[in-house]
Amino acid sequence: MVGGKVLAPMVEDFLKKVTATEPSYPDIEFPQGWPDSLLRRYKENGRMLFAALGIGREDREKREHHRLNMFRLFGAPQAVYLHQDRTLSPYSIFDAGLLAQNIALLAAEKGIGTCFLAVSVLYPAVIRQYTGIPETDRILIGLGVGYPDGDAPINQFRSEREPVKTIVKWVG
Numbered sequence: 001m002v003g004g005k006v007l008a009p010m011v012e013d014f015l016k017k018v019t020a021t022e023p024s025y026p027d028i029e030f031p032q033g034w035p036d037s038l039l040r041r042y043k044e045n046g047r048m049l050f051a052a053l054g055i056g057r058e059d060r061e062k063r064e065h066h067r068l069n070m071f072r073l074f075g076a077p078q079a080v081y082l083h084q085d086r087t088l089s090p091y092s093i094f095d096a097g098l099l100a101q102n103i104a105l106l107a108a109e110k111g112i113g114t115c116f117l118a119v120s121v122l123y124p125a126v127i128r129q130y131t132g133i134p135e136t137d138r139i140l141i142g143l144g145v146g147y148p149d150g151d152a153p154i155n156q157f158r159s160e161r162e163p164v165k166t167i168v169k170w171v172g
């Protein structure tokens with residue numbers, strides 16, 4: 001868990017890499033692409049998000065502002081970084097996924113918001129420098145943590161859900 005005094009300079013260092021378009025080197029392989037059906041959902045979700053934020057397709061400046069805001073963890077005052085020993089098999093990332101969801105649900109129960117952010121681990125050396133997470137661990141994901149601003153337009157957005165019948169096959 002990283003508190004504000006460390007998180008603020010860490011995020012600034014992170015942003016320097018982003019704005020310098022330094023090649024990223026996450027500890028775990030990021031998706032290189034998506035199957036067509038998921039890519040469609042991904043693009044549609046992005047389109048609806050930008051529409052909800054009132055950001056037009058051609059508005060590069062606002063799009064870039066949103067992108068950088070993402071690297072600022074959308075202004076979250078605290079963050080949780082999940083990491084695990086590199087010698088564990090990739091299967092253990094599933095365990096960390098369960099942990100991440102439990103953190104999100106327990107936080108929500110206390111009125112605290114969380115946001116999973118894959119982009120927050122694109123430059124793991126910066127995180128290591130500020131947190132001391134050892135090289136022997138892979139850094140999996142960061143979660144922005146804080147009390148949500150209910151008035152922020154982004155927090156009014158609700159992504160669409162796939163109907164249950166399209167993702168579950170009942171047998172017997």
Ligand SMILES: Cc1cc2nc3c(=O)[nH]c(=O)nc-3n(C[C@H](O)[C@H](O)[C@H](O)COP(=O)(O)O)c2cc1C
Pocket residue numbers: 070115116117118119120141158159
């Ligand atoms: C593993 C994972 C990584 C994510 N990484 C990012 C990210 O880098 N940037 C981002 O804007 N949203 C990211 N998201 C999506 C936000 O966390 C999303 O708004 C949140 O999961 C709420 O999901 P919902 O819109 O489906 O309710 C990620 C979600 C997951 C599950």
